Amino acid sequence: MKTEELKIRYPSGFEHSVHMTKEEMEQHIRLMAALKMFELGKISSGKAAELAGMSRVEFFEVCGRYRVGIFNYPAEEAEKEIRKDLETARKISS
Numbered sequence: 228m229k230t231e232e233l234k235i236r237y238p239s240g241f242e243h244s245v246h247m248t249k250e251e252m253e254q255h256i257r258l259m260a261a262l263k264m265f266e267l268g269k270i271s272s273g274k275a276a277e278l279a280g281m282s283r284v285e286f287f288e289v290c291g292r293y294r295v296g297i298f299n300y301p302a303e304e305a306e307k308e309i310r311k312d313l314e315t316a317r318k319i320s321s
Contacts, residue, residue, distance in 0.1 A: 228277075254280065258289065266295045 235256070238244075242252045258279045265275035265286075276286035290297050298305070 261286070262290065262293055262295050265290070272297065 242249050245252060245255075247255065261270070261275040261279040264270045264278075265272060270278070272283055272286060276283045279286055279289070281289070287297050
């Protein structure tokens with residue numbers, strides 16, 4: 228996998244304020260970015276997991292810990308899908 232590097236500026240000593248090493252802080256920032264971009268529908272769960280440096284299963288577990296929904300449907304689309312599923316269930320049970 229080809230990678231790129233992104234530099235960010237932060238206040239000197241910030242890692243001490245959040246009680247992390249620079250490496251831990253980098254990993255945490257990558258995870259938070261992955262979670263938020265996934266939550267906003269900007270990237271897929273696979274890309275988010277890749278950014279966070281973990282498997283999709285691990286990423287979904289982390290989503291649960293941070294209360295990020297893994298089903299990113301707009302409300303109207305989710306309702307449409309549920310109605311479709313209910314109709315299918317009715318047809319099967321008849």
